[in-house]
Amino acid sequence: MSEELISKKDLLDLAGISYGQLYRWKRKDLIPEEWFIRKSTFTGQETFFPKEKILERIDKIQTMKENLSLDALADMFSPNISDLQMEKDDLIKRNIVSAAVMNFYLENDKSGLTFHFPRILEVYVLEKLLQSGEINLDEGKMVLQVLKDNAPLIKQKSCELVIFRKLGVSSCLLLINTEAVHFESGTKLVVSLSLMTCMEEIKSKLL
Amino acid sequence: MGKNENLIINGSGSYPGGNYDKVSIRGEGTIVNAVDCSVFNVYGTSEAVENATVGSLKIIGEAEFKENVEADQTLVMGTMKVDGKALLKKVKILGILEAGERLSGDEATIKGSIAVNGDVEYETFDSSGGFEIKGLLTAETIKVSLRFGESSAEEIGGGKITVKRKKNSLLPFGKEIGFLTAKVIEGDDIYLENTKADIVRGKMVKIGPGCQIGLVEYTNELTHDPSATIKTKTQL
16 A cells, blocks of 8 residues: 655646645645655655545546635545435435445444434445445445444544455454555455545535 | 623632633633633633633733634734644734644734744734744745744745845844744745745745745746855756
8 A cells, every 4th residue: 555655846747736726725624634745855855745645636626626615625525524414315316325235234224214424434335345246245244343333433534444355254454544454365355445535435426 | 602691800710611702801810611702801811721712812911721722813912822723713913822733724913923833824924023833834825024033934835925024113223133944935926035944946936135045946937136045946
């Protein structure tokens, strides 16, 4: 998971933005503090960014800022939208979840048909993994359990969900602010999913 | 809010927090819990042990906040100290402000001095006093008038950055001049005087008199005063 970095001046050049814009977006929390990586180079101090993430984010900001204010964008990128609530049918209608996955989720979670954000995330993650055929229903239950047990952590940290199998036995774990994971060679990594990205995907579907 | 009561401390005492309309402290007062009020005036000495959310904050005396502060309007004529984060939307400092973590808001006017251990984030930042910022100073427009003493920030970044030296109007014959130091200054439109910086990066960069710059990286244009020293210049 080690990422390619891009220096600030290369980034400005590549994305065609100005210092003013970059700092404005930073002030509005559109670009998270952790992405500013300060390093000393032979010319002096220089700031670097994780290349893929920052380019994707800038692209999103630029395409969306025409329709939305910066504050609305900030709400969208911030991982904790707390007061959002949706009904089961709404989620299906907006193509966030398919009816089949929703039924499976409701079999395992009987806390009602109104979804607040953590539950939307859970059901969305299931949808993604089950629809792509990467996991089966039993593994789905396991994933759900992990997400539920660690719900408070997921809200505020950048988490990654990792599912792996060895000799047909599967397990999953949740990584928090990790740089890299390495498995023994007999283990097959089934999927590694960033929950932060999932949250953003959900939010962009909601808007 | 609306029909909340006032908390007036004349003399000394320790009071609970909660919702108030107006809080006024003339003697020495401590508020032990989180407090939410529309007006908070301190003429004496005050201490807020937990978070404070205020509409209009006015400090003529001395105020200490042990946790975070949020205020729409702030005027500091005395001394204000915040241990946590300070979100002061519109702030005017004639006295001293110290912040332990980040200081942020929309509009800052500094005529006294500020000392901040974290970052300072504003839309417009106008200082004719002094500042010591351990983190990044960022604003859309940064205007610094150097009158006396040394102002410093680890990094300065924004759209338009102007640093000018000003004659001290009170002591016109005083020899003392102000200086600004920063490791990195980055902006689209930069004008500097009396500034020491390792690196200056920008689109339009003007280096005025009294500057000592290690490296200037510019994209469009660089002009510099003959009395300024610049070790390396690179056009990108």
